[in-house]
Amino acid sequence: MEDERSNDMCPVCKTDRYLSPNMRFLINPECYHKICESCVDRIFSLGPAKCPYPKCNKTLRKNKFKNQLFEDINIEREVDIRKRVLAVYNKIEEDFDTLQDYNAYLEKIEEMVYNLTNNINKEEIEKEISQYQTEHNIEILERATRESQKNEDWTKLQEAQETLRQAKLQLIKDKEEEGVAEQKQRRLKLVELLQNSDVDPEELMKQHRAETSQRSSQRERDIKTLSKQLEEKILQAAVNAQGGVEAGPQTPFTPFCGDRNQFSNYTLLGKPANDLVDITDSYHDPYVNKLAQNREYLGSGWRLKTVYERALDEAFMGLNCFIDIEKAEQSQAQDSAPLAT
């Protein structure tokens, strides 16, 4: 209870959130003490001053005050420290020859952040960081600009796609409006015709209806072709931005140093059915075949074919592994190996 109240009260001016609901708290990354906005204005407007908290002798500046993002002040602090460290140590994976080096680099960063947040060897690490920064200043700047360039490209792409999408929506809307206006006009015309001419009204109505449906389908077709063209444009923009990364043939992945044997030990009984990509006229198994009628099963991707295939695959997986022979040979090989060397 006590805690909650103190959370809602500025410890400097004792203003309560109950009385002034618009109150905002700010913190300063020097000491992370919570001070309300009006106090910050009051105390620090005239230049740097000492933190009003008792026993905190840090000097704070107004421009360093910021909103608290995380409820836990320790996390807030760690995020700030991490941001600061990462601004200096900003290499990416491509800057390393091996994955191991990169991981070691990441590990080092984590260690620094941890030590800084927990005040272990703080001065040493600060010194190390500043030294690193002075030594690698140019590289760091280069990488930072490269990174911002990348981000810019991405935002540009996003913007381009967004404008294209907007244009598409606008076009569709225009078309529809046009259609509505035209229909209105034609209806007026029809009423006029019905009033003034001596042709059979039934015949006129029929003619009108046929025309309407024809026009609306024409309009739909127009919209479709238009949106298709625009979508292609959007895709094109995306491809251009990526700069053709997907060039070059890709070798298939073979997990066991070889492809799966394409000669199967069995043939699956049954012929493919059209609607559900499953098989029919297959094995006789009342229980499983009944499940295949269950829409809940089918809807979640359950297929008779895969069930049968799995069972048959497992039936022949290791059928010709003769453990007693192979393991005896293995242990013999192990026994004779030390003698040979």
Place this chain on the structure above:
Amino acid sequence: MTIPATTRPKASESGKSSKDGSLTPSEKKYVSSDDLYRHSSQYNLWSFTQAQLDEMRRAANEKGRKAALQRFEAARSSAEAENPAVFAAHGEELTSNMLELITYEEEQVFLRFICLQIIQICAHFNMPTQVRATAMSFFRKFYLVHSVMEYRPKNVAYTIVFLAAKLENYFILIESFCTRIPKTKAADILGLEFEVLQTLQFTLLVHHPFRPLWGFFLDFQLALLHPSPVMYDVSVDTIGKLYDQAKTWLNEYALLSDAPFMFTPPQIALAAFYDCDKRITDRYLRLKYLSEGPDSMETIAEEEEDPAVSKHKQTQKEQYDILVKTLKRCIVVAKQELPTSREESAKIDERCFFILSPQKLLKKKIKAFSA
């Protein structure tokens, strides 16, 4: 229906090559399904020959004896410090001789009894076959490495059933598990869990023969009934009945035996079929391996001229022979009975208790002497 000519020799070749491991990826093009099994932890860590199994069990027993004696000596020296008078008078009677260590044979009988108990526990909780089979496999693996003189089988059995239920998606809350077992605390069951996992080397996937059995049930249908029945008295119902018999056979024999260590799941499944109905199973194997279909007369006439084909026929014959031999051996191994009795097992269990906590045995004896 039969296996294509090119696969058989290749499969056996790759089998050998994966054994000596000298093959480079470029030489080897295809991985057979047998090779896939050779990559499994069940094959690499938990498959043994009969001799290896015996050796491991004897080693475990020996290890258990040593540990028991060590425990006893430690308890004895601390007891001697407490009651020097009793030890001065009866010192020579209070030696490790009073510790009735459990012999290898006794241990095997006792373990078999506990295995039967595990089946009862699983039945008590209404657990599916999968859980029972996994629990059984874990238990047998655990006592391949350790002896009953190191971990009390009763406690291990509960832990293993709980773990197996969890692994096979049949989760029971530990509280409700404990309330249904008398005189057991949650800590006892969970305390051993890591020990068990470590002994299993964290290989938690067990390939059971049940799915292969079903797979063969399906393939029997294809081989024997399609496009037209091969045997006049075999219909879908006959095969279905055979399948049910084979399933019972697996539960009754294979699960409790050393067969899962010595044979692969498909072999055990086929052995179950073979023992239940030799005639149908043999016909199936002949169809599959020896291309003895109803149309075999024409194919033989065609293929006779080609020496490569006749050679292939020979390797097929060899494959068939070795498979049938393996199946027969599997049946023998699965049906090895080890008679157990409740009284005998209860006695061994009591001895186990004193071996695991020698200080209680010493206290009992010292009390008897000082009275």
